[in-house]
Amino acid sequence: MASIKxxxxxxxxxxxxxxxxxxxxxSFLTDQGKILPRRxxxxxxxQQTRLAKAVKRAxxxxxxxxxxxxxx
Numbered sequence: 001m002a003s004i005k006x007x008x009x010x011x012x013x014x015x016x017x018x019x020x021x022x023x024x025x026x027s028f029l030t031d032q033g034k035i036l037p038r039r040x041x042x043x044x045x046x047q048q049t050r051l052a053k054a055v056k057r058a059x060x061x062x063x064x065x066x067x068x069x070x071x072x
Contacts (some may be wrong), residue, residue, distance in 0.1 A: 007042040017050045019057035022064060029055070049059040 011017075017024065028036050028043075028051055035055055038048045058064040 009043055009047060010041070011043065011047060017044050017054045018049065019049065019054040019063065022058060025058055025064060031068065033065055
C-alpha cells in the first residue's frame with residue numbers, strides 16, 4: 001500500500017494572520033505580487049482563506065502593492 005506524504009503547515013495552528021504583518025504576507029506572494037496557491041504554501045484551507053483576506057486588506061490599505069512591476 002502506498003504511503004501518503006503529508007506536509008505540515010509552516011504556521012502554528014493558532015497563529016493569527018494579520019494584514020499589518022507585511023513581512024509574513026510577502027513570504028506568501030510571488031515576485032509579481034500574486035498569492036501563492038495552497039499546494040505550494042502547504043497551508044490549511046482555513047489559513048489560506050485568512051491569508052488571502054489579509055493580503056487583500058493590506059492591498060486596500062496600501063501596505064502591499066497590487067502589482068509588482070519589474071522595471072528594466
